[in-house]
Amino acid sequence: MRDAGFVSRDDIRADFSAAMSAMYKVEVPAYGMLMELVAEANAEVLAGDPELRTSLEATDSLDRISQERHGAIRLGTPAELSMMRRVFAVMGMYPVGYYDLSAAGVPVHATAFRPVDARTLSRNPFRVFTSLLRLDLIGDETLRAEAQQVLAARRIFSDGAIALTEKAERQGGLDRRDADRFVDEILETFRWHDRACVSADMYQRLHRQHRLVADVVSFKGPHINHLTPRTLDIDAVQARMPLRGIEPKAVVEGPPTRRCPVLLRQTSFKALEEPVSFQSDDGAWMTGSHTARFGEIEQRGIALTPKGRALYDRLLDEARKIATPSADGSNAADYGAALAGRFKSFPDSWEEIRAAGLGYFTYSLTELGRTARGGRDDDVERLLAEGLLRFDPIVYEDFLPVSAAGIFQSNLGDEATEAFAASPNQQVFEAALGASVVDEFAHYAAIERRSIENCRSALRGLQAAE
Template identity: 40%
Template structure:
């Protein structure tokens, strides 16, 4: 019987979830269709940019999903399921201090980390965990009831988790087990038809709709699945033309004249979906919940720590200028960016703001070549390629959460202290939460080492 390797398992999981979500949320299919249209046209109109941030094939297949879980144990189980398909926890995102809307979750994203694996299939899942200890949202009494409810449910069956562990140990699974793994995984991420306890759900929703979505139901679900697009401004207007009203802005960097950097995202609220409710008298009635949405994103260059600091400072400057002048955010942002950021890849490289890989394009003998990297690049002997940003932005993530909530909820006047960080999360899931700066830096240095080796000399 054939053996399905982890990479293939990931491709299949991404496909199965895409079919599942498309069946559940029809507007998603429209989004994918428009994204593909825009990508093909973009490729035709800008052949010079073709493949800059990944092949059209990769971009077309590319998705990120999002799930929300209720406890460290559930997160650890999610890590096992994703580990089975070669997706690892990268970055710790704390959305509890997001402004203006704090969200009582901490998050990570499971994704492939190796360039080749990303090229084969870059599926990733933004995974958020509720923090019931956050006193600004939950009293101690409610914390206990939440923890109790969550500890009694099963998101991922023992059979699924055992198959996941075998996939890790054996680099994949025999065909039949692979199929079983995919069926069980898909079922754990599907919207459940179990009746929702109305009183419990409502009690949580009064406080935070995220808390209700996580702790008010007996299972998790993919709450969005995001395709990638090469021109998000174009996509935004085409979706509006088709009558889908998007949130009123694109999150992340503005549209501007320089290179695409980091991540730009936008979303729309999905329609309400019919759900069953268990009423306090024990009867079951039909109702509706609106918990899912559509999102789309464009990805650009990964920034170094310096680049990221400049990004954060620029965003802060935009905030205060918008608050001061009342001007449109996108106008202010384009202006601030034009002032603060260089315009070309090479200048990003010179200022060490972005991550790149390098390829030797010259066959001249090393003795005739300059020895500094910048000179090799500017003289055309070495070509640079920006490394695509594979991660998320906490501020955009919080914005996406907030823009899709049904209400603001009610925060209490209390301290939210519950220390959580990447170390804490690593300990609880039993595998390290990686830092994406390290991953990009590693990719840059191994590419540079290869160029040095080909030249037989040191370059700096």
């Protein structure tokens, strides 16, 4: 049982999210400019769309828009991943979903640590997409052994971070003083380090294998490589970035512009080339550069059922066969046209999406439903037809492997693509994690099911009160 004097996990997560954002704005000033653009676009959308505002208010999502963001980190060893799981648990964040990015030429697999229930999401929705490097996909055995040696020798968590995590586990939480110290100590894991822990020669050899491998192996810690605010109009922000001197990636990843957004759309400004130092054999430091960190924005839509996801995947695959987007943007228009054309097959009204079983919804009583009298059955369709129920889309809280890989590759350049064999290995990942990941489809289905049962229970209560 948690002590009443403990700070809630939600508050610790909110404090950590705010501290991370403040740090990243200092480290990457363009991110602060991106946040301003997103705030402007969101205000304009809400002012012009009263129906959207009403839906967000009905699902307790309106206040989340301004604070919503996610981050991403890349870890090097199973031990780092296991410890990170324990750290995030102190903040009420748990692993949801398994992602194999090797299918897109990125040698990692991943999960998303996030809050999982509606109450904690409404308190603070911060999530971190967490990748584990797959050295087994690197064919150069000598380089792989060297990388393993470097990663085995580093410690990405401070003694204080480990001690406070263990204390939280032991006593069930942290008091205010310890919670503040915990945030400070964990923040150091995500801080940028401009001195590499490998030589310039090894960095170049890692870089030639894959830029992401160089990013994970070459530094003292996993530095946050991007943060992502949520926008209600990603196309507007994409168009305005160049007006603020920010160079966006060529195309928005995910589905095309739609009246009813589905899953997730993402874009970013291109990764920064930043000065770093490498130590030579004689101990002297020499200047070089590294490209990894960027700013991203996301627009979230409805969570799709397996049927909806299968349709989405098929249409996206068909569009990419017509025109695969290149990092330089030379065929962006062709890709946009192909995407829009193929997605005409995906219904674009909430009524059609629900009727076809393509998305997940929450159900709630209307004003008429809250005052209903007389015998009512439990049939959802009849209750909807009678105006006693309403439905609202469940926001997709997770990530897309192809979308995430697109962001990776667009920031790495076309030349960074490697033909890694796709080898989904969720069991190996979960063994490294030290826990099973939550199945996102089952999770969204349970949310929908509970909302229906709550409505039925409320209606039965009204009948009993007559």
